[in-house]
Amino acid sequence: MELFTPDFGLVFWMFVAFAILFIALYKWGWPIILKGVEARADLIDKGVEYAQNAKEQLDNARQEADKYIADARHREADILREADKMKTQIIEEAREAARAEAKKVMDAAKVSIDQERKQAEQELRNQVSAFALAVADKVVRNEMSDEKAQKRLVDTLINEMEKNN
Amino acid sequence: MSKIFRIFLIAVMMTVGSLAAYSIAGSENAVDVAVDNRQDEKEDPAKIDPKAIIFEHLGDGYGWEVPFNHHMRIPLPVIVFGKTGLHCFSSSHITHGQTYTDGSVSFKIAGDDSKYNGKVVEILPDGTEYRPWDISITKNVCALFISILLVMWAVFSVARWHKRMGTKAPRKVVGAIEALITFIYDGVITPTLGKRSAKFAPYLLTVFFFILFMNLMGLIVVFPGGANLTGNIAVTLVLSVLTFLVTNLFGTKHYWKEVFWPDVPLWLKFPLPIMPVIEIFGVFTKPAALTVRLFANMMGGHMIVIVLTLLIFIFAAMGPVVIGATTVVSVLFSIFMLLIDVLVSFIQAYVFTMLSTLFIAFGQEEGEHNKHEANHKLDPAEAA
Numbered sequence: 001m002e003l004f005t006p007d008f009g010l011v012f013w014m015f016v017a018f019a020i021l022f023i024a025l026y027k028w029g030w031p032i033i034l035k036g037v038e039a040r041a042d043l044i045d046k047g048v049e050y051a052q053n054a055k056e057q058l059d060n061a062r063q064e065a066d067k068y069i070a071d072a073r074h075r076e077a078d079i080l081r082e083a084d085k086m087k088t089q090i091i092e093e094a095r096e097a098a099r100a101e102a103k104k105v106m107d108a109a110k111v112s113i114d115q116e117r118k119q120a121e122q123e124l125r126n127q128v129s130a131f132a133l134a135v136a137d138k139v140v141r142n143e144m145s146d147e148k149a150q151k152r153l154v155d156t157l158i159n160e161m162e163k164n165n
Numbered sequence: 166m167s168k169i170f171r172i173f174l175i176a177v178m179m180t181v182g183s184l185a186a187y188s189i190a191g192s193e194n195a196v197d198v199a200v201d202n203r204q205d206e207k208e209d210p211a212k213i214d215p216k217a218i219i220f221e222h223l224g225d226g227y228g229w230e231v232p233f234n235h236h237m238r239i240p241l242p243v244i245v246f247g248k249t250g251l252h253c254f255s256s257s258h259i260t261h262g263q264t265y266t267d268g269s270v271s272f273k274i275a276g277d278d279s280k281y282n283g284k285v286v287e288i289l290p291d292g293t294e295y296r297p298w299d300i301s302i303t304k305n306v307c308a309l310f311i312s313i314l315l316v317m318w319a320v321f322s323v324a325r326w327h328k329r330m331g332t333k334a335p336r337k338v339v340g341a342i343e344a345l346i347t348f349i350y351d352g353v354i355t356p357t358l359g360k361r362s363a364k365f366a367p368y369l370l371t372v373f374f375f376i377l378f379m380n381l382m383g384l385i386v387v388f389p390g391g392a393n394l395t396g397n398i399a400v401t402l403v404l405s406v407l408t409f410l411v412t413n414l415f416g417t418k419h420y421w422k423e424v425f426w427p428d429v430p431l432w433l434k435f436p437l438p439i440m441p442v443i444e445i446f447g448v449f450t451k452p453a454a455l456t457v458r459l460f461a462n463m464m465g466g467h468m469i470v471i472v473l474t475l476l477i478f479i480f481a482a483m484g485p486v487v488i489g490a491t492t493v494v495s496v497l498f499s500i501f502m503l504l505i506d507v508l509v510s511f512i513q514a515y516v517f518t519m520l521s522t523l524f525i526a527f528g529q530e531e532g533e534h535n536k537h538e539a540n541h542k543l544d545p546a547e548a549a
Contacts, residue, residue, distance in 0.1 A: 003220070003223060003224065003397075003398065003464065004398055005398070006397075006398050006399035006402050007225060007299075007397075007399050008298065008299065008300075009299045009300045009301055009303065009306065010225065010303070010305050010306060010309075010397060010399040010400065011399045011402065011403055012300050013300065013302075013306040013309060014309060014399060014400050014403040014404075015403055017306075017309050017310060017313050018371075018375065018403065018404075018407065020313065021313045021316060021317065021371060021375060022367070022368065022371050024317060025316075025317070025320050025367060025370075025371050026367045026371075028321065028324060029317075029320040029321060029323075029324050029367075030320070030366060030367040030370055030371075031367070032324040032327050032328060033320070033323050033324050033327055033343070033346060034350065034363070034366065035327075036324075036326075036327030036328075036331075036332070037327075037343070037346075037347055037350075039331075039332055040332040040334065043332045
């Protein structure tokens with residue numbers, strides 16, 4: 001049967017064709033493809049690993065951030081409280097200082113008023129004594145216009161002096 | 166519902182169409198559709214010779230038939246090395262039985278009465294036929310070259326992608342071919358050959374793609390395909406001889422020890438070398454099984470489709486109703502068989518590759534530990 005006897009021509013060409021195909025693919029086909037597929041698999045593996053790491057780091061970072069935020073809130077509250085305290089303190093101090101200043105001013109005023117009054121008193125006394133002297137002068141001059149009266153006065157005065165001595 | 170209706174409609178149209186063809190053919194008194202030109206030359210053109218048609222389609226030829234024309238053949242070069250040296254001429258000179266004289270030597274295709282039926286013979290001066298060394302580019306050889314180019318295109322398109330696009334993932338056709346490559350490499354070669362897979366992968370992958378493309382091209386019924394290439398024993402023989410050579414040339418010391426002095430009780434191998442004989446026999450039966458498996462599967466598939474198609478013409482003599490019914494049934498069965506053949510094309514390429522891998526792995530055994538693993542893996546192969 002023709003079907004079961006291999007034909008020489010076809011066997012020959014089959015060998016030749018397969019050899020050409022095999023050499024061509026061996027040189028420029030399979031190694032490139034297999035290496036490429038391997039490289040891609042490695043790349044994908046690396047990518048997955050990288051993504052997992054990145055996710056882990058992201059989770060960590062989020063936790064850290066949360067911690068930082070809580071910390072910051074805490075500190076903020078502290079600062080606010082501190083500021084409040086400081087505010088009341090400053091107000092208190094200012095009030096104290098104002099009070100002291102006011103007292104000082106009042107004291108000074110009191111002292112000066114006293115002085116003024118004393119001065120005024122002195123002046124008044126001086127003026128009163130001047131007036132009195134002037135009055136006395138006038139009175140004396142009127143009384144001493146005649147000799148008798150003068151002599152009487154001198155006498156009186158000498159008498160008084162004598163009595164005193 | 167609409168789907169069933171559509172199928173019914175197609176069936177009716179096929180019946181009507183075949184009736185029309187029948188009536189036309191009947192009026193011309195020649196049912197010579199798809200009948201070989203050699204039949205035309207016989208006295209009764211309506212009578213068909215199914216055996217001749219089947220064997221013409223399964224076998225090789227010096228020209229390539231084209232659809233809808235039974236005299237036209239695509240001419241292919243005939244290259245013969247006869248008693249008077251090398252002769253090269255177009256097959257168009259001899260396809261219709263003519264004698265062609267190239268220089269001083271005459272050639273023709275031997276007729277039915279010759280023992281070289283269907284082959285180119287040199288007619289010696291005394292009138293006897295001499296079969297020269299024939300390396301013509303026949304239909305099968307041409308189909309072989311087309312398959313080779315297709316395999317190269319397929320593989321180089323993936324290789325080019327890897328060169329140009331680096332580690333980007335390929336899409337569409339390139340992606341599909343790459344998926345097939347990795348399917349064979351990761352699914353068949355690496356699990357069996359392990360760390361030696363890089364050494365043998367080029368051969369095994371080449372074999373797989375070569376067989377797959379030849380099988381699939383054979384299923385296309387018009388010009389670039391249609392050659393019954395893997396259903397030709399020469400092709401499968403070469404492939405399995407190559408597997409045989411790869412297995413035995415790269416065979417380890419342990420492999421040869423297992424062949425000539427297997428690990429069995431002494432009485433099985435000493436006075437009478439029963440086991441060594443069986444083992445040596447096995448070395449040759451493995452490639453033989455490979456040859457016949459692929460050849461028989463693919464030839465069977467081609468034959469069934471041709472026979473189903475021929476049924477229409479065989480039953481043509483029985484009247485319009487029979488021819489209509491036969492057409493519907495035959496066409497449906499042919500389509501079904503062709504779809505099965507698409508599956509078989511893939512499975513046979515896969516099986517050939519898998520068994521080649523196993524045989525090569527069997528020749529790569531080293532030491533006791535590996536042997537048991539390989540034996541375990543070989544079991545499904547025996548079943549297949």
